[in-house]
Amino acid sequence: MFQTGSIKTKLKFIKMNHSDEPYEIPVPWFLIKHPEGDVIIDGGMPIExxxxxxxxxxxxVEAYDPVMKVSEWCRDMVKTVNTKPEDIKYVIQTHLHLDHSGAIGHFPNATHITQRLEYDYAFNPDWFSGPAYIRADFDKPNIRWKFLQGRKTDFYDVYGDGVIKLIFTPGHTPGHQSVLVNLPKTGHMLFTGDACYTGDHWCDKCLPGLVSSSSDAAQFKKKGPKQENCLG
Structure with missing residues (x-):
């Protein structure tokens, strides 16, 4: 697990209907080492x-103020663990919000996997979601995309070996997906993206501060095995 700094915000933007209390959140991303090719889950914030x-x-930045060093950019950070940018085979996007888009277009051999619904929505979002998408982050030439089709491709197995599966978990955004990874030492880990930020979200005590559908967001936990470890 890596971190591209943090974001200073307010509690109400993380937990719906909460206070204006200052709240700082980490911005993580993940590198999965696989014998057939390494995989990045999101990329944290872009270098910009x-x-x-x-x-x-x-x-x-008035609502979400990024605190990030240039040295924390994902393309440079992979090199610190003996991984070359050329080694990355897949970049999995849980969604295309501005704090998850740091890897897009920066790994030359990577195919980027996202939901078709998410990609289309990012180009034409609802007014309340528009500021969370920075078109320059994902509207780039010469990017190889693989689009999944929501429930038709649910639990898509990236390598066909059960190690990395993608689960359609709309709610935070229309095309949000989570990543179920079977790790050799710890077993299954569920990487939730922004479908679940905190223990309160996991325990159904609150919704994310930004959702495209409250009802879909509330259904999140029904999509995966309840015993899995959870990483937002």
């Missing part, structure tokens, strides 16, 4: 958020 956050994110 460290170079000039106001230019890249605009007024979004």
């Amino acid at each position: 958020a460290a170079i000039d956050k106001h230019k890249h994110w605009g007024s979004v």
Whole structure:
């Protein structure tokens, strides 16, 4: 697990209908080593958020203020664990929000896997979701995309060996997906993206602060085995 800094925000933007209390959240991303090719889950924040956050994110920084060093960018961080950018075979996007898009287009041999619904929505989001998508992060030439089809491709097995499966978990965004990984030492781990931020979300005490569908978000836990370890 890696971290591209943090975001300073307010509690109400993480837990729906909560207070204006200041709240700082980490921005993690994950590298899965696999014999057939390494896999990145999301990429944290893009390097532009460290170079000039106001230019890249605009007024979004008033609600979500990124705190990131250039050295924390995912493309550079993989090199610290003896992994070359060329070694990455897949970049899995739980969704395309601005704090998950740091890997897109920066790993030359990677195929990027997202939901078709998420990709289309990112180009034409509802007014309340628009600021969370930075088109320059994902509207790039020469990117290899693989689009999944929601419930038709649910539990898609990336390598066909049961190690990495993608679960359609809409709610935070229309095309959000979570990642179920079977690790050799710890067993199954569920990487939830933004479907579940905290223990309170997991225990059905609150919804994410930003959702496209409250009812879909509330159904999240029904999609996966309840005994899995959970990483947001």
